[in-house]
Amino acid sequence: MEFISIFDVIGPNMIGPSSSHTAGAASMALLARKIFKPSVPAFVRFTLYGSFAKTYKGHGTDKALLGGIMGFSPDDERIRDSFRIAEETGFRYEFTVDEKTETEHANTADIFMDDGNGYTFQVRGVSVGGGKIKLTKFNDIDVDFTGEYSALIVRQIDRPGVAAHITKCLAEANVNIAFMDLFREDKGETAYTVIQSDEAIPEYVVKEIAQFDKIENVKLVQI
Amino acid sequence: MDFKNGKELLGLCSEHGVPISEIMLRREIAETENKREDILMRLKVSLEIMDRSTKSSIQDPIRSIGGLIGGEAKKVMESDKKLCGPLLTKAIAYSQSVLEVNATMGLIVAAPTAGSSGVVPGALFALAEENAMDEDAMLHALLNAGAVGYLFMRNASVAGAEGGCQAEVGAASAMAASAVTEMLGGTAEECLNSAAFAISNILGLVCDPIAGLVESPCQSRNAIGVTNAYTAAQLSLAGITHPVPFDEMVDSMLAVGKSLPMELRETALGGCACTPTGCDLACRIFG
Numbered sequence A: 001m002e003f004i005s006i007f008d009v010i011g012p013n014m015i016g017p018s019s020s021h022t023a024g025a026a027s028m029a030l031l032a033r034k035i036f037k038p039s040v041p042a043f044v045r046f047t048l049y050g051s052f053a054k055t056y057k058g059h060g061t062d063k064a065l066l067g068g069i070m071g072f073s074p075d076d077e078r079i080r081d082s083f084r085i086a087e088e089t090g091f092r093y094e095f096t097v098d099e100k101t102e103t104e105h106a107n108t109a110d111i112f113m114d115d116g117n118g119y120t121f122q123v124r125g126v127s128v129g130g131g132k133i134k135l136t137k138f139n140d141i142d143v144d145f146t147g148e149y150s151a152l153i154v155r156q157i158d159r160p161g162v163a164a165h166i167t168k169c170l171a172e173a174n175v176n177i178a179f180m181d182l183f184r185e186d187k188g189e190t191a192y193t194v195i196q197s198d199e200a201i202p203e204y205v206v207k208e209i210a211q212f213d214k215i216e217n218v219k220l221v222q223i
Numbered sequence B: 001m002d003f004k005n006g007k008e009l010l011g012l013c014s015e016h017g018v019p020i021s022e023i024m025l026r027r028e029i030a031e032t033e034n035k036r037e038d039i040l041m042r043l044k045v046s047l048e049i050m051d052r053s054t055k056s057s058i059q060d061p062i063r064s065i066g067g068l069i070g071g072e073a074k075k076v077m078e079s080d081k082k083l084c085g086p087l088l089t090k091a092i093a094y095s096q097s098v099l100e101v102n103a104t105m106g107l108i109v110a111a112p113t114a115g116s117s118g119v120v121p122g123a124l125f126a127l128a129e130e131n132a133m134d135e136d137a138m139l140h141a142l143l144n145a146g147a148v149g150y151l152f153m154r155n156a157s158v159a160g161a162e163g164g165c166q167a168e169v170g171a172a173s174a175m176a177a178s179a180v181t182e183m184l185g186g187t188a189e190e191c192l193n194s195a196a197f198a199i200s201n202i203l204g205l206v207c208d209p210i211a212g213l214v215e216s217p218c219q220s221r222n223a224i225g226v227t228n229a230y231t232a233a234q235l236s237l238a239g240i241t242h243p244v245p246f247d248e249m250v251d252s253m254l255a256v257g258k259s260l261p262m263e264l265r266e267t268a269l270g271g272c273a274c275t276p277t278g279c280d281l282a283c284r285i286f287g
Helices: A019-036 A050-059 A061-069 A077-089 A162-172 A204-210 B006-016 B020-032 B036-059 B072-078 B085-103 B119-130 B135-155 B165-183 B188-202 B218-237 B246-259 B276-286
Strands: A013-015 A043-049 A092-097 A107-114 A120-129 A132-138 A141-145 A150-157 A177-184 A190-197 A215-221 B107-109
Touching: A013 A019, A013 A077, A013 B036, A019 A050, A019 A061, A019 A107, A019 A120, A019 A132, A019 A215, A043 A050, A043 A061, A050 A061, A050 A107, A050 B276, A061 A077, A061 A092, A061 A107, A141 A177, A141 A190, A150 A162, A150 A204, A162 A177, A162 A190, A162 A204, A204 A215, B006 B020, B006 B135, B006 B188, B006 B246, B020 B036, B020 B135, B020 B165, B020 B188, B036 B072, B036 B085, B036 B107, B036 B119, B036 B135, B072 B085, B085 B107, B085 B119, B085 B218, B119 B135, B119 B165, B119 B218, B135 B165, B135 B188, B135 B246, B165 B188, B165 B218, B165 B246, B188 B218, B188 B246
Parallel strands: A043 A092
Antiparallel strands: A013 B107, A043 A107, A107 A120, A120 A132, A132 A141, A150 A190, A150 A215, A177 A190
């Protein structure tokens, strides 16, 4: 059983009104922003599904998503004013409501990010309750990523030797792997390896892992 | 140092000769390897947020996003008809303020949830202020409340979608009842006895938010939560014992929650939400 801390009971500290519809929404957008790094989104499109689509207005889900993508954490009081802040800073965004598409979870949003220089990335966020969230899609590939640990996200061509290269680099950097998952759509196509660690992952590992011709991109997400 | 239920918690309290709050703190230290000072420092931040959220809507009321609440805390505090006396009136006003802060996208501490976030701070701050208790007493009260809340999370649920309002305001009320009992010098047994009274008094309460929003009847249910917490603690401190032990009441709350129909578990399809007025309000809010 997962450890329940005093701060899981007396907490989270959050902007109301709803842990799932407000705090969770801010968290998933903030995590999307972290994954998009080092690029910074210049334009973002949010697509809301399920209960998010039906009740986002009353729960401030839109303000929370917009705040999160601008870098506000779920306890940041600027969330209340995120539309005004976006306008003042010239941040471009769009909200689409999709009440027809069935999603696996009730509180789901797709977050499409564009850096304005041709790089785009889309994640699907799910708010699973109590402010906890996970990402279930990177572009079109099904993943399972909570962002609770420091993580490396490696985009690669699905070929032999990639996993061995990654683990060798991590072993040399003395990084202890807590979880390692491979997500792929089809054999031989684009795949993602997600490595999560209990400790901070040093930045130089990113460059070392990237030096392999089947690896397209390496991202470091520090907690 | 970990405990799985109330019985084990009481065993640890007796073995080490310390109150529930101290066992909860030692558990946190042992399991997270964080320092005592760091944990207490982080709890102080929670306490400060609670302090602000119990007061800000009394000073500066704002209408909620859905428009169903706003200004109640100030009205209770300023009413010249103080039926409940200074302590309970203040506790009710404080609990209302937190729900107003929450419903206007302000900063709150979920305790254990956003919908029940007024109960623990309302009960604790009113008691501490009326009796000139210090910050240390408040921090221990939060740890005590945390121990009880943890047992609800571990052995039942604190989600309205799973257990109805009894799981949210009910659990919050039991947490507050136990914390208040420790603040007033009650034993660990008396704390869990208070919690047993609190949850049994509120057993079966449904979650039926109008328009699906954390506004009404959530706000006034938080007032019931603090009132129930004080009542339960008063019974326990007077030496009255609930015939059913705390752990069995936790199990019972979960069983009752499971037997509640889906319409009465946060779906806004039953209770207050599906009255003709509740439906009209939902239509007006969402157009």
